[in-house]
Amino acid sequence: MLVPKPHATAIAGMLALLVPGQRAMAQNASELETRLEAGALTTSRTGQIPQSTFQLVPGFRFATPRFTASGSAAAWLGGQQMQLGDASAALQAFTPLLYGIRAEVATNASRVVRDLAVESDQIDAEGRLHFMRQRGGLWLGAGVARPLRVAAVSNVNVSSGGIWTRFGAATLRGSVTSFLFTKIASRADSIDGSAVVCPAHVSASPAPADATVGPADAVGTGCRHTSRLTDVESSVKWEHHLMEVTVRGGQRFGDRLDVTSESRQWASAQAAIWVSSQLAAVAGGGREPAQPTRGLPARSFGSLGLMLAYWPIPRGTVPVETPESMVHAFALRAAGPNTQRVTARIGGVEKVEIMGDFSDWQPMPLIRRGRDLWELLVPVAPGVHQINLRIDGGQWIAPPGMPTLRDGFNGEVGVLVIGR
Amino acid sequence: MSMTRRMMAVLVLSAGAATAAWAQDVSPAARELDPLGRLSEGSRYQIELILDSARVAGLPTAPLESKALEGISKRVDGRRIVSAVRMVFRSLRDARSVLGAPATPDELNAAASALRVGVTRAELAHLTQIRRDRSVTMPLVVLSDLITRGVPRDTASQTILQLWQRGAADDDFSGLWRGVERDIVSGTDPGVALLNRAREVPPRGPSSQPEGSRPEGSTENRNS
Numbered sequence: 001m002l003v004p005k006p007h008a009t010a011i012a013g014m015l016a017l018l019v020p021g022q023r024a025m026a027q028n029a030s031e032l033e034t035r036l037e038a039g040a041l042t043t044s045r046t047g048q049i050p051q052s053t054f055q056l057v058p059g060f061r062f063a064t065p066r067f068t069a070s071g072s073a074a075a076w077l078g079g080q081q082m083q084l085g086d087a088s089a090a091l092q093a094f095t096p097l098l099y100g101i102r103a104e105v106a107t108n109a110s111r112v113v114r115d116l117a118v119e120s121d122q123i124d125a126e127g128r129l130h131f132m133r134q135r136g137g138l139w140l141g142a143g144v145a146r147p148l149r150v151a152a153v154s155n156v157n158v159s160s161g162g163i164w165t166r167f168g169a170a171t172l173r174g175s176v177t178s179f180l181f182t183k184i185a186s187r188a189d190s191i192d193g194s195a196v197v198c199p200a201h202v203s204a205s206p207a208p209a210d211a212t213v214g215p216a217d218a219v220g221t222g223c224r225h226t227s228r229l230t231d232v233e234s235s236v237k238w239e240h241h242l243m244e245v246t247v248r249g250g251q252r253f254g255d256r257l258d259v260t261s262e263s264r265q266w267a268s269a270q271a272a273i274w275v276s277s278q279l280a281a282v283a284g285g286g287r288e289p290a291q292p293t294r295g296l297p298a299r300s301f302g303s304l305g306l307m308l309a310y311w312p313i314p315r316g317t318v319p320v321e322t323p324e325s326m327v328h329a330f331a332l333r334a335a336g337p338n339t340q341r342v343t344a345r346i347g348g349v350e351k352v353e354i355m356g357d358f359s360d361w362q363p364m365p366l367i368r369r370g371r372d373l374w375e376l377l378v379p380v381a382p383g384v385h386q387i388n389l390r391i392d393g394g395q396w397i398a399p400p401g402m403p404t405l406r407d408g409f410n411g412e413v414g415v416l417v418i419g420r
Numbered sequence: 421m422s423m424t425r426r427m428m429a430v431l432v433l434s435a436g437a438a439t440a441a442w443a444q445d446v447s448p449a450a451r452e453l454d455p456l457g458r459l460s461e462g463s464r465y466q467i468e469l470i471l472d473s474a475r476v477a478g479l480p481t482a483p484l485e486s487k488a489l490e491g492i493s494k495r496v497d498g499r500r501i502v503s504a505v506r507m508v509f510r511s512l513r514d515a516r517s518v519l520g521a522p523a524t525p526d527e528l529n530a531a532a533s534a535l536r537v538g539v540t541r542a543e544l545a546h547l548t549q550i551r552r553d554r555s556v557t558m559p560l561v562v563l564s565d566l567i568t569r570g571v572p573r574d575t576a577s578q579t580i581l582q583l584w585q586r587g588a589a590d591d592d593f594s595g596l597w598r599g600v601e602r603d604i605v606s607g608t609d610p611g612v613a614l615l616n617r618a619r620e621v622p623p624r625g626p627s628s629q630p631e632g633s634r635p636e637g638s639t640e641n642r643n644s
Contacts, residue, residue: 357486360455361493384526384557386486396494403565403597405533408487408504409496412568415533415561419590 031309031348031371034060037282039303041076053078055301068092085113086296097132104128106143112294120295121148126158136165145181147293154182156293171237179229181293227258229292241343242370244272252289262298263289272307274370280307309371326391328372330399332380332416340380340418344399347372349392354378354399356387356416363390382420386413455489463498470502470509479512480525483532511535518544530560537567543577550585558590559583562597569601570610579618587624596621 041055059072073087088110095103108124126143138161145156162175233250249267252259268286275281285302328345335341344366346352353363358380366374386405388396398404398414407413456464467488474481487508491501515531516523518541523531531544547563548556559580566576583592596617603613 355493357482357490361486361489363493384529384561386490401598403561404568405564406537406568407490407494408507408536409491409494409500411494413490415565417558417561417590417594 032060032062033307033309034058035282035305035307037284037303037305039284039301039305042300043076043297051078051083053083055303057303057305066094081115082113083115084296085111086294087111100132100137102130102132104130104139104141110294112296114295119149122146122294123148124158126160128160136163138163145293156181169239172234173237174234175232177231177233179227179231179293181227183225183227183292225257227254227292229254229258231289241373241375242274244371246270248286250289258292260290260298266298268301274373278309278368280309280370281305282307327389327400330389330401332378332418334418335377338379338381340378342366342374342376342378344374344389345372346374346391351392353390354387355390355396356380356385356413358385358387380416380418382418385416385418387416388413455492456485458492459488459501460498463502466502467505470505474509474512477513477516478521479509479516480528482525483512483529484508507536508532514541515544517541519548524555524557526557527555527560530557530564534560534564534567537564538573539563539567539577543581547577547581547584550581555590556584558593559588562593565597566600566610566614569604571600571614572611575611575614579614583618583621586621588621589624592621592624 035058037055037057039055039057040052042052053076056075056077057072059070061068061070063069069089069091071087071089073085075082075086076084088108090106090108092104092106104127106124106126106128108122110122110124112120114120122145124143124145126141128139128141130139131137141158141160143158143160145158147154147156157180158177160175160177162173164171164173166172230253231250232253233248235246235248237244237246239245247267247269249265251265252263266287266289268284268288270282270284272280272282282305283303287300288298290296290298326346326349328347330342330344332340332342342354344352352366352368352374354366354376355361355363358378364376364378366376369375386407387399387402388407388411389399390396396411398412402414402416404412404414456467459467467484471481471484474484484505487505488501491504496504511532512528514535515528519527519531531548534544535541544560547559563576563580566580567573580593583596588596596614599617599620600610600613603617604610608616
């Protein structure tokens with residue numbers, strides 16, 4: 001199946017995504033990310049020679065405190081044609097946090113196009129209940145996925161649960177997700193042409209799910225097989241200064257019919273290094289398991305890319321959060337004789353300033369270094385100092401994490417004690 | 421016609437001169453040379469009187485100038501700035517009378533801040549009398565903060581005094597502060613939070629020494 005110059009169209013569309021959006025929908029603490037990654041990809045199926053392709057992965061995410069919209073795509077380009085296209089759009093909505101409990105509704109629509117001929121669509125909906133505390137939490141969820149166009153599988157029942165906690169700059173997550181669906185063992189219905197084998201057939205001659213069977217095996221009315229997969233996955237996300245690193249690993253449980261050897265275990269890592277306040281270089285690699293309901297095979301990948309982030313700030317809106325609660329971290333560390341490195345983690349703002357007796361109370365703007373990291377080297381001699389912090393030109397406040405004093409002007413200052 | 425041109429030239433020159441004068445008045449260089457220049461004449465005169473009084477009394481003027489600059493940066497009315505600077509001056513003077521001449525500027529500042537939040541001179545004297553060769557700055561910073569956060573003054577003073585007597589170090593005080601702050605944010609009564617957290621501070625050995633028996637080399641002994 002030859003399609004003239006699919007690369008140019010695909011690449012042009014993906015590059016367009018790298019143009020940051022406008023602030024039309026801006027709300028407080030909202031942010032927009034666009035990313036484009038390119039790299040090598042190797043797909044593997046049992047009984048088949050692994051295929052290597054070139055992969056382009058554009059994506060975007062727009063997040064506010066109440067909802068998140070995201071979209072991503074992948075184009076697997078081999079030779080002169082697109083071998084597989086995968087696109088999905090997701091929307092998540094959250095309720096306000098009440099007594100540490102928050103509800104979430106997530107919907108997802110996706111399409112897989114193989115060889116520009118075979119198409120598979122799927123719509124997912126899931127509800128989750130989050131129990132959140134300061135340093136950790138857990139969630140329970142249930143949902144359903146409905147494949148369209150191709151009846152290779154019936155409705156997919158999804159149930160999930162997870163737990164997360166924070167250790168310093170690291171966030172640890174663990175989750176268990178169970179999929180229950182019925183496969184229709186007809187080759188004609190299969191998305192990727194690899195047939196699903198009937199149980200009776202298996203009992204005589206066991207074969208893995210992705211194995212290609214002869215035409216004689218696929219002819220007939222087909223049969224049904226109930227599949228149950230359970231994915232156990234854990235991840236660590238570590239943030240340090242200008243770097244974000246995420247490492248994931250997982251194990252899939254299920255019988256041989258449902259889980260091929262390529263999808264038993266997987267692991268991947270991704271790193272983002274912010275090279276400016278709004279531009280990050282991203283790199284990733286590893287192995288991803290198959291998505292049997294969507295017809296995506298297991299794959300190994302390595303990619304490099306760029307991420308552009310944009311943090312639109314509203315004008316004239318009532319802030320949802322107080323300035324103090326927006327500061328996730330504030331710290332000073334020695335960076336040389338009489339010099340301190342001020343770092344603050346404040347998301348969704350445009351300007352952060354400090355001032356104190358060390359600057360003769362002249363405001364000093366911090367420099368944005370990443371998604372929510374602000375930084376500045378400040379000349380501060382050992383001793384006791386007073387310091388104030390201001391976000392987006394608002395009120396001067398005492399930075400969190402240090403003793404405070406009333407300033408005599410109906411405000412407060414932070415008291416900074418630097419050892420000699 | 422020439423008359424009109426002359427008038428135009430005069431107007432342009434006048435406007436230029438006025439603009440230059442205004443620009444000079446508020447230029448950063450001018451502000452750097454005279455940071456108090458943004459105050460009104462009356463406010464500035466009163467602050468200079470206070471600074472002069474501080475010099476005569478041998479008090480550091482940096483905290484006073486700093487308070488004035490802070491008020492200017494926060495765009496506070498001149499009269500309130502004068503009032504705040506005067507309050508700092510008085511508290512510094514009281515702190516000096518309690519701590520004595522050898523107190524460091526940091527100790528003096530911390531003691532002045534403690535007096536401003538309600539610590540009495542007697543409590544301050546009690547705290548400083550039992551100190552050895554260590555700076556009383558950190559205990560005073562924590563004490564002032566605790567009172568600001570709603571811990572009853574008596575409870576805060578007595579607890580800090582007891583810890584100071586037990587030899588608590590600066591790290592102990594900062595750890596105590598962090599714990600109390602966390603508890604208060606979680607909804608615990610400030611006084612209860614302090615008493616609970618104070619029990620967690622480990623004893624550092626006997627450090628309470630009677631007045632007059634300070635170790636050799638301490639600043640008090642050197643100057644007495």
